[in-house]
């Protein structure tokens with residue numbers, strides 16, 4: 001079956017000599033692993049590729065092959081023939097890396113998120129049914145005619161595993177497993193990567209988890225679960241930014257909970273909200289009403305207000321969403 005957006009993206013990459021790959025802010029292993037895999041494939045095709053992330057990687061993400069080559073925008077950077085947004089599709093999602101886009105002859109994207117309500121600002125390849133950018137990247141690299149090296153395989157395996165909750169969320173399809181099977185055959189070491197990603201914590205993380213779990217609030221007959229994290233707790237617990245990733249699952253997993261939220265205070269007083277739902281509520285819509293986005297079952301937004309006020313705002317919005 002012909003996939004025109006995929007072929008158009010592959011043709012743009014084929015025609016370019018220098019390609020910039022841009023990760024979204026608060027990068028996860030999907031945006032990073034997919035970008036690093038594509039960068040390697042582009043280099044194997046004899047061209048240049050650079051991966052940009054506005055935010056620093058966590059210690060855990062340093063297991064990604066080539067993680068140390070990820071750079072931040074540098075004003076002395078020469079230009080690029082092509083810029084590709086990976087795992088996002090709006091320049092507003094890449095933070096300071098957006099400055100790289102001004103130096104690109106052409107800009108496109110590869111994304112599996114629902115488009116922002118403000119509409120498309122460029123053309124690219126979107127597949128909202130794909131579990132992850134990593135799954136889409138498997139198809140793209142195939143199409144490029146580049147074989148999977150063990151490092152491409154490991155990076156894409158971590159990308160897919162991260163976005164599917166290690167193949168457990170409802171976005172996991174037969175195609176997801178087929179892609180994963182191929183990556184295992186190409187040398188991804190599932191046991192080692194899984195242990196590193198999910199079974200290896202730090203004392204700081206565990207202390208922070210205890211603190212965050214102590215904030216649990218249940219509302220609306222225990223259908224809404226809320227967690228929060230004050231910025232000062234990171235230092236107090238010896239945890240790193242980014243280590244709150246995944247803590248929302250403790251709220252989501254509670255039996256009877258339909259919507260879970262975690263509110264994370266940033267160093268700038270801005271509060272980042274992550275939302276999850278189980279069956280009924282479209283959290284992408286809630287996030288979009290605050291200028292955010294994501295998927296039906298997982299979304300996020302940013303609130304520019306103090307943490308306590310953001311909590312009250314969210315409690316109201318989540319209970320209201322349940323009544324609709």
Ligand SMILES: [Mn+2]
Nearest residue numbers: 030087133163
């Ligand atoms: Mn993703």
